[in-house]
Amino acid sequence: MLRIDGLHKTYGGDKAALDSVSFSVGAGEIFGFIGPNGAGKSTTMRILMGVLEPTSGSITWNGRPIDRGVRRTFGYMPEERGLYQKMKVREQIRWFGRLYGLVAAESRRETDALIDRLNLGAFSEKEVQALSLGNQQRVQLAVALVHRPRLLVLDEPFSGLDPGGVDDLAALLRERRDDGVSIIFSSHQLELVERMIDALGIIDQGRMIATGTVDELQERNGRRLRVALRDAKPGWTGRVPGRVFDARGGEYLIDAAGSTPRDVLVALMREGDVEQFGWDRPQLVEIFREMVA
Amino acid sequence: MNGVLMVGWRELALQLRSKGFLIGALASVVIVVAAVAIPTIVGRDSTYRIGLVGRSSQVLAAPIQSLADGSGVQVHLSSPADESAARAALSDGDLDAVVIDDARLLADGPADRMLAGLIQGAHQAVHLGGRLAELGLSDGQIESTLRVAPLSEVSVANGDGYEGTRQAMVMMIMLVLLFLFMTAPLGVAAGVVEEKSSRIVESLFIALRPWQLLTGKLFAFGLLGLIQLTVVVAAGLGTALSVGLADDLPPGMPGIIGITYVAYVFGFLLYGAMAAALGSLVARQEETNSALGPVTAAVVLSYLAAFVVSSQPGLAITDVLTILPPVSTFALPVQIASGQAAAWQVVAGLALLVLAIIAVIVLGARIFERSVLRTGGRIKILEAIKG
Incomplete structure (x- = not known):
């Protein structure tokens, strides 16, 4: 298990880039890391991978501090993709495999499997610079995966991929997750995050403002009722308890803090035919907008 | 690794x-x-073309060749028809030197010193041999008389000559x-x-x-x-x-x-x-x-x-x-x-x-x-x- 505890980072006395960031990722768990640009996602990942030094805080893997030997069992896809442009695809993936500690035969086998799995066969003997950005990204992913890491740290792995690439990557990550690999990835594609993750963290201005499963966050932010009325009397929104928002499509959200659902239902029945009544489960994108606004 | x-x-x-x-x-x-x-190959272009005019000049052919071989120099000997043909060949650059009747050495300007040395040496050897024969020496005596050990060369410059x-x-x-x-x-x-x-x-x-x-x-x-x-x-x-x-x-x-x-x-x-x-x-x-x-x-x-x-x-x-x-x-x-x-x-x-x-x-x-x-x-x- 990865545990990040009270991570703090400042640059020369300015405002903290990270302020007490804490979260954990279990074995076989996909952790989505979301937040606006500049919130601190990449900084956290770069500290985790030893690219930056934290000002304070601790990171442990299975209860032990992380040194270079441990870090070599991690896979990393940096925010800015970095590959040797004049090296051939297969040669490059193999080379990184050897660098990350595989023996030649293992590296060859893993490389061949990844080239196949990521549909890179047609380009495997070409120099990286001859590939489209999307295909370069697949190579970058292969480099991060080649040594079968136990923890995957992927900074915006889906950006720049076409829909087919997104599906390939998502499927591959689920496979690795099922093999017990812990995965952290950041993304702005919140619907995708919601579909893929087991837990997530929302970071804003260097502070972790929420962590948990999607269900937990929905529960925490979802104390609103979603209703639909037919033949409603004019001005009904002013006569039911709580604040009423138009959710479009004939549906309304009611924030009924201070009233019971029963009070709201009774009031609604006086105003028209109640076609829909129940707790609203907000989409991740709505939770995110609300929390980060 | x-x-x-x-x-x-x-x-x-x-x-x-x-x-x-x-x-x-x-x-x-x-x-x-x-x-x-390139400098070596260019510098080694030392094939001298020598014309021998008149029957009396022909006796020089063998000693010139012998001296040239001894000096590591290439020579090419020819016999122009007469002096005017030889002069034309010199002017055209087809010959480097011409001997007329074993009496005169012609060149286009001052003769190359190496070439002149070769021809003069051959000329002197032939005539010296002739005179020794007139004095009654046998061929063997003439040969041993003419065989003189060369001076050993010593450099007095600082350094080793390289x-x-x-x-x-x-x-x-x-x-x-x-x-x-x-x-x-x-x-x-x-x-x-x-x-x-x-x-x-x-x-x-x-x-x-x-x-x-x-x-x-x-x-x-x-x-x-x-x-x-x-x-x-x-x-x-x-x-x-x-x-x-x-x-x-x-x-x-x-x-x-x-x-x-x-x-x-x-x-x-x-x-x-x-x-x-x-x-x-x-x-x-x-x-x-x-x-x-x-x-x-x-x-x-x-x-x-x-x-x-x-x-x-x-x-x-x-x-x-x-x-x-x-x-x-x-x-x-x-x-x-x-x-x-x-x-x-x-x-x-x-x-x-x-x-x-x-x-x-x-x-x-x-x-x-x-x-x-x-x-x-x-x-x-x-x-x-x-x-």
């Missing part, structure tokens, strides 16, 4: 199969072969070192900038320490330079031997070649470590050349200073410059190759160079470690040292 070797192997494999390296190696071979072979060759070799060593010191550190810096600007370092440092990356790069580009140097040395020596210059090479050639290798290795470590550190300060490929300004200046100024050293031997400043890094990277091999270096200079020069290399590598590694992972614009060198 060890991280240093992984880095070095990758660079070597990529560079060795790049067109740039192959073209560079090929060009240096062509230049060296041309520099060694000054010209040594001078040419010094020029070549300086040019080769200049080329290697300009290109090999540039390769190191370009590699560092590529890895920094593209953030490949972030993927590398999962498994590598900065010093391993730095050492691997120096190892790879240092070895590439050694390969280039070996190609040049082999091409130069091979050409010299194949055009018959073996006897012209001064004694102590292995030492001269050896010190050139030593100078290259030491110089490369010095300039290469500087280049790696300076390369780690910049953020973009296009800034590489300007960042390498101090290395280029050090190489060029040392090269020019070594020129002064080699042309002004015996001055106090020359003694100092010979052992002073970074000038010594050029001056030391130059002084050794030209036979001017004292033993104490070799020892002191190498010791100072080692100290300078250690200082530059320690400082360079510090700058490299602190700069290579930093993003943003170009980093000031003092900022990198302070951390």
Whole structure:
């Protein structure tokens, strides 16, 4: 298990880039890391991978501090993709495999499997610079995966991929997750995050403002009722308890803090035919907008 | 595999199969072969064309040929119909000299001294033989009378007589070192900038320490330079031997070649470590050349200073410059190759160079470690040292 505890980072006395960031990722768990640009996602990942030094805080893997030997069992896809442009695809993936500690035969086998799995066969003997950005990204992913890491740290792995690439990557990550690999990835594609993750963290201005499963966050932010009325009397929104928002499509959200659902239902029945009544489960994108606004 | 070797192997494999390296190696071979072979081949164009006019001149043919063979000179003898035909051939450049009736030597302007010596020698030998026969000497007596031991040749000049060759070799060593010191550190810096600007370092440092990356790069580009140097040395020596210059090479050639290798290795470590550190300060490929300004200046100024050293031997400043890094990277091999270096200079020069290399590598590694992972614009060198 990865545990990040009270991570703090400042640059020369300015405002903290990270302020007490804490979260954990279990074995076989996909952790989505979301937040606006500049919130601190990449900084956290770069500290985790030893690219930056934290000002304070601790990171442990299975209860032990992380040194270079441990870090070599991690896979990393940096925010800015970095590959040797004049090296051939297969040669490059193999080379990184050897660098990350595989023996030649293992590296060859893993490389061949990844080239196949990521549909890179047609380009495997070409120099990286001859590939489209999307295909370069697949190579970058292969480099991060080649040594079968136990923890995957992927900074915006889906950006720049076409829909087919997104599906390939998502499927591959689920496979690795099922093999017990812990995965952290950041993304702005919140619907995708919601579909893929087991837990997530929302970071804003260097502070972790929420962590948990999607269900937990929905529960925490979802104390609103979603209703639909037919033949409603004019001005009904002013006569039911709580604040009423138009959710479009004939549906309304009611924030009924201070009233019971029963009070709201009774009031609604006086105003028209109640076609829909129940707790609203907000989409991740709505939770995110609300929390980060 | 060890991280240093992984880095070095990758660079070597990529560079060795790049067109740039192959073209560079090929060009240096062509230049060296041309520099060694052309002057020799041009200078050896010593086939003299001699015309012998009149029956009495024909007796000169055999002694001229014999003297020419003895001197290692080629002659081509012909018999123009008459003097006017011979004069025309001289004017047209078809003949170099003509003997008319064993009495007159004609040439287009003053006769070549070597050629004139040959013909005059043959003429004197023939007539001296004739007179001795008239005095009643037998053929055997005439032959033994005419056989006079040549003067032994002794040079009273300072040095061993190889000054010209040594001078040419010094020029070549300086040019080769200049080329290697300009290109090999540039390769190191370009590699560092590529890895920094593209953030490949972030993927590398999962498994590598900065010093391993730095050492691997120096190892790879240092070895590439050694390969280039070996190609040049082999091409130069091979050409010299194949055009018959073996006897012209001064004694102590292995030492001269050896010190050139030593100078290259030491110089490369010095300039290469500087280049790696300076390369780690910049953020973009296009800034590489300007960042390498101090290395280029050090190489060029040392090269020019070594020129002064080699042309002004015996001055106090020359003694100092010979052992002073970074000038010594050029001056030391130059002084050794030209036979001017004292033993104490070799020892002191190498010791100072080692100290300078250690200082530059320690400082360079510090700058490299602190700069290579930093993003943003170009980093000031003092900022990198302070951390």
